[in-house]
Amino acid sequence: MLGARVSIRVEGANLSGFMQGLRENGVICADQRCREGAFSAALPAGHLKKARLLAQEHKVQLTVTERRGLRFSFYRIKFRYGAVLGVLGILLVFFWVSNLIVKVEVTGNAAVPEAQIRRVLEEIGIDQGAWIPGIDFRMCETKLRLAIPELRWAGIRHTGGRVVVDVAEATPQPGMLHDRVPCNYVATRDACIQSIMPACGMVLRQVGDGVKAGDVLISGVLEEETGAVSYFHASGSVTGVYQETMTFAQPLAEELRIPEEPVRRRVLSLFGQRIPLYFGEVQLPMYEYAESETRFSMLGREIPMGILHCTYIPYGYRICAYERQEAEALLREKCTQYEQNFHGSDEIQDKTLEFRQEDSVIYCDVRYVICGEIGTIREIFIK
Numbered sequence: 001m002l003g004a005r006v007s008i009r010v011e012g013a014n015l016s017g018f019m020q021g022l023r024e025n026g027v028i029c030a031d032q033r034c035r036e037g038a039f040s041a042a043l044p045a046g047h048l049k050k051a052r053l054l055a056q057e058h059k060v061q062l063t064v065t066e067r068r069g070l071r072f073s074f075y076r077i078k079f080r081y082g083a084v085l086g087v088l089g090i091l092l093v094f095f096w097v098s099n100l101i102v103k104v105e106v107t108g109n110a111a112v113p114e115a116q117i118r119r120v121l122e123e124i125g126i127d128q129g130a131w132i133p134g135i136d137f138r139m140c141e142t143k144l145r146l147a148i149p150e151l152r153w154a155g156i157r158h159t160g161g162r163v164v165v166d167v168a169e170a171t172p173q174p175g176m177l178h179d180r181v182p183c184n185y186v187a188t189r190d191a192c193i194q195s196i197m198p199a200c201g202m203v204l205r206q207v208g209d210g211v212k213a214g215d216v217l218i219s220g221v222l223e224e225e226t227g228a229v230s231y232f233h234a235s236g237s238v239t240g241v242y243q244e245t246m247t248f249a250q251p252l253a254e255e256l257r258i259p260e261e262p263v264r265r266r267v268l269s270l271f272g273q274r275i276p277l278y279f280g281e282v283q284l285p286m287y288e289y290a291e292s293e294t295r296f297s298m299l300g301r302e303i304p305m306g307i308l309h310c311t312y313i314p315y316g317y318r319i320c321a322y323e324r325q326e327a328e329a330l331l332r333e334k335c336t337q338y339e340q341n342f343h344g345s346d347e348i349q350d351k352t353l354e355f356r357q358e359d360s361v362i363y364c365d366v367r368y369v370i371c372g373e374i375g376t377i378r379e380i381f382i383k
Helices: 015-024 045-057 070-077 081-098 114-123 137-147 324-342
Strands: 005-011 030-035 038-044 061-068 103-107 151-159 162-169 183-187 191-200 216-219 221-223 229-231 235-251 253-259 263-270 273-276 287-298 301-321 347-358 361-373 375-379
Touching (some): 005 045, 015 038, 015 045, 038 045, 045 061, 103 114, 114 137, 114 162, 137 287, 137 301, 191 216, 216 235, 235 324, 235 375, 324 347, 324 361
Parallel strands (some): 103 162
Antiparallel strands (some): 005 038, 005 061, 030 038, 151 162, 183 216, 191 235, 221 229, 235 361, 253 301, 263 273, 287 301, 347 361
């Protein structure tokens, strides 16, 4: 066992018979010596019992002079509880330190200050001295992105006590400028022109003119007196006043999905086996489930043990009934959201709301008078 060997010394009158018995019974001997009427050898610890029986059979005296190997080393200290506890304590401390965050590195940031990222990391529990298996790194990645909108991606990984936070910053994509494609600048809706700021092309309309959708405001076609025709990329900015009508609907009763507080549990993953670190069962009728695993480390390498962070997000459905005043308030909120999303840079000069009910639905007809951009470029197809 574990390479354990014993050294023996045999004395007696029938040494030759004893040695013959060793060979016949397959006892492996090394370092054999016969000196001063004694036989000495080294043999595996597992053959010692067979050698003792042979010594009794041939009436010789067998003495064990030395024991070597881990088997005997453990046997000598098995009753030394202090030593055993000391070794276990050292292993426990080493295991604990191997799973603590010693260093946090941030890479990939340029515009976002590293100090800002580190502050957020501390708030979500990633800091020097933190217990690594207790950290849900996937959840931390999501929290980091939400806390810093300038980041479009974040990844967190660890090797031993070293945690590396990789980030990628969001870069606004420049618009495609097809400034060499011949085109006209045309009206997108019926309006009355309030201002014209041409950048390139020939202006065909004046302030105060009424236009219809599709009318050319700035032309990209120039015809010279000689009959030659040139084409340009017409561009600019034309604002006008126009009317717009929108209709929003809100039922007096609707079924809503209501999310509830997430339920988080931890599970010990031990060589593929899942051992719950909680009592009872998670009993939820409907829920969304997500999990991530944080492995333990030893000597800087991950071992097949870790903590599974399990997240249950329960939800339910509820029928919400509204009074007419509540429904109208919700419709006003929808109007506000529409204005922010589609007319955030425009000037709303007038707005009229009319509410009506059909069956169990409240409708809101909104009539806008808006001053805003009314043009867009439209490519000229040349044969």
